[in-house]
Amino acid sequence: MSEAHKDKSVRRDKKTSRVPSEGSHGVKNTAGKTKDSLSNVSCMEEHHDERMVVTLENTYQLGPRKRFPTPAILEILKDVLTNYLEEEEYEVERSRQMAKTLCEVIRARAKELMIRRYKLVVLVHIGQLAGQSMQISSRCLWDPSNDTFASWSFKNTSLYGVASVYAVYFE
Amino acid sequence: MEEFNNGDEAIFNADEATNNIKECIEGVIGGMDYSQSKVNQWSASIVEQSLTHLVKQGRPFKYIVNCTVMQKSGAGLHTANSCYWDNATDGEIIHHIGSCTVRWENRTMYCVVSVFAVAM
Numbered sequence: 001m002s003e004a005h006k007d008k009s010v011r012r013d014k015k016t017s018r019v020p021s022e023g024s025h026g027v028k029n030t031a032g033k034t035k036d037s038l039s040n041v042s043c044m045e046e047h048h049d050e051r052m053v054v055t056l057e058n059t060y061q062l063g064p065r066k067r068f069p070t071p072a073i074l075e076i077l078k079d080v081l082t083n084y085l086e087e088e089e090y091e092v093e094r095s096r097q098m099a100k101t102l103c104e105v106i107r108a109r110a111k112e113l114m115i116r117r118y119k120l121v122v123l124v125h126i127g128q129l130a131g132q133s134m135q136i137s138s139r140c141l142w143d144p145s146n147d148t149f150a151s152w153s154f155k156n157t158s159l160y161g162v163a164s165v166y167a168v169y170f171e
Numbered sequence: 172m173e174e175f176n177n178g179d180e181a182i183f184n185a186d187e188a189t190n191n192i193k194e195c196i197e198g199v200i201g202g203m204d205y206s207q208s209k210v211n212q213w214s215a216s217i218v219e220q221s222l223t224h225l226v227k228q229g230r231p232f233k234y235i236v237n238c239t240v241m242q243k244s245g246a247g248l249h250t251a252n253s254c255y256w257d258n259a260t261d262g263e264i265i266h267h268i269g270s271c272t273v274r275w276e277n278r279t280m281y282c283v284v285s286v287f288a289v290a291m
Contacts, residue, residue: 095249103253111255120255121235121287130246133207137214138237139222147233166235168289170257 063146068115068167070150076109077152077163090128090159099126106163121166128159142168185271188225192273192284195220205242205280214238221284232288239283243276250283260290 084102088094102124110120125136140149151164199216203209218238225234241248254261254270275282 090247092247095247099249099251100253103251107253107255119257119261119289121289122253122255123237123285124251124253125239125248126251127241127248128246130244132242132244132246133205133210134239134241134248135210135214136237136239137211137218138235139215139218140233140235141222141226142233142235164237166287168233168235170289171291 064115064117064169066115067146068118068148068169069113070148072113073110073150073165073167074152076106077150077165080106080109081152081154081161081163085126085154085156085159085161088156088159090126095126095128095159099124102126102161102163106165110165110167115167117170119168119170121168123164123166125162126159127161129155129157136162138164140166184228187228188271188286189273191224192221192271192286193275195224196273196275196282196284200240200277200280200282202277204278205240210240214240217282217284221286225286225288230288231291233291235287235289237285237287239281241281241283243279243281248281248283250285252285252287254287256289261288 080102084098084105088098103122106122106124107120110122123138127134138149140147146169147167149164149166151162153160153162155161195217199220200213203213217240218236221236221238222234225232225236239248239250250272252270270285270287272283272285275284
């Protein structure tokens with residue numbers, strides 16, 4: 001009985017189309033002139049010929065079978081930020097690309113953990129150290145028993161990087 | 172009880188959200204100069220007010236609101252995001268996008284607010 005139930009949920013997961021998308025926003029200030037840039041890159045992982053409207057069956061599952069492991073995600077963030085940013089110097093084009101790359105890498109590694117039914121949002125900020133002050137804050141409206149987040153910041157002599165991962169349970 | 176809009180639309184309206192958030196930001200830090208002691212309180216109000224406006228729409232979404240306030244000093248800032256979700260309900264559907272980013276600046280500071288809406 002339980003096996004049939006498990007099979008149903010496996011099939012359902014495959015039907016949902018997971019499409020990763022990334023967007024990046026950069027504010028550059030070069031010699032008094034402000035240049036804003038916004039780029040949006042979207043890639044389809046699974047190729048669907050026609051868009052299927054899927055009606056989902058009832059799973060009778062009230063909560064996540066496996067909770068989202070916040071310490072594991074924190075380790076991933078520490079690891080990725082340190083490895084990629086340790087030797088880096090702040091440079092406009094490179095940092096813009098680096099922010100997008102970091103997002104992709106963190107998301108790929110979080111997906112590797114294979115935590116079922118969790119949607120992910122990864123946010124990365126990279127900035128130049130120039131004696132300025134800044135504040136990054138976030139607030140979420142969700143179910144605190146199932147949903148969680150992790151964030152980590154890194155600093156070297158010329159730049160700083162802040163990465164946050166939000167994990168939202170899909171009922 | 173505040174008025175609660177019982178909208179059954181399960182699509183995130185990014186344009187409406189953008190306008191609401193711009194108004195929130197204007198209201199909180201409109202004509203002010205960057206102040207280290209107040210920035211904490213400012214970002215908390217911006218985020219709270221944005222969230223309240225979003226909730227009032229009554230749509231079946233969980234929200235993540237992220238706000239960055241930075242002093243203008245000639246330094247550069249790059250922000251990127253990457254999301255793993257279901258594009259049909261959370262991502263791009265013609266004009267409706269599952270996330271929106273609002274940029275605002277005045278003489279002394281930048282403010283970037285990102286909102287992500289994840290369907291329940």
